[in-house]
Amino acid sequence: QEQLVESGGGLVQPGGSLRLSCVASTNIFSIITMGWYRQAPGNQRELVAQITNGGITNYADSVKGRFTISRDNAKNTVYLQMNSLKPDDTAVYYCNAPLWTNLFWGKGTLVTVSS
Numbered sequence: 001q002e003q004l005v006e007s008g009g010g011l012v013q014p015g016g017s018l019r020l021s022c023v024a025s026t027n028i029f030s031i032i033t034m035g036w037y038r039q040a041p042g043n044q045r046e047l048v049a050q051i052t053n054g055g056i057t058n059y060a061d062s063v064k065g066r067f068t069i070s071r072d073n074a075k076n077t078v079y080l081q082m083n084s085l086k087p088d089d090t091a092v093y094y095c096n097a098p099l100w101t102n103l104f105w106g107k108g109t110l111v112t113v114s115s
Contacts (some may be wrong), residue, residue: 002104009109012085013088016065020109022095023102029030030064030073039108049080061089076077085113107115 007022020036035050049059049069057069068081078095090109 002100004095004106006093006109007094008107009111011114013115014086014087014113016087016113017081017083018085018094018111019115020082020111021091021102022078022080022106024076024078024095024097026076029076033079034069034071035096035098036067036069036078037094037096038089038111039094040088040091043091048093049114050098051078082111087113089113 003025004022004088006020006022008018010018012018031053033052036048037045038048040047047060048063049057049067051057051069051071059067065080066084069076070089090111090113092110094108096105096106
């Protein structure tokens, strides 16, 4: 049974940085696309960044130039480096594979950007 465990969230001031991590318990991590999603209060969950098994990345316009997604296949881990954080980035952040988004989600990690 695949599992996703996100960590690294917290309270940060505007302009600050955080690095999120997600460990996926799966035997197929190295061959699947992974993504980071977020859901702010009252909003639908949205895709923030995505990385293919070959390392090709894409980002939502709202985070381009500020967030960087990366992965370590040896550790079954995907990361999200978030810089220049804004209050609008406040949300619960989740990782998942497009392959699994209709099946299950992890608990997420809360990021709060506030002074």
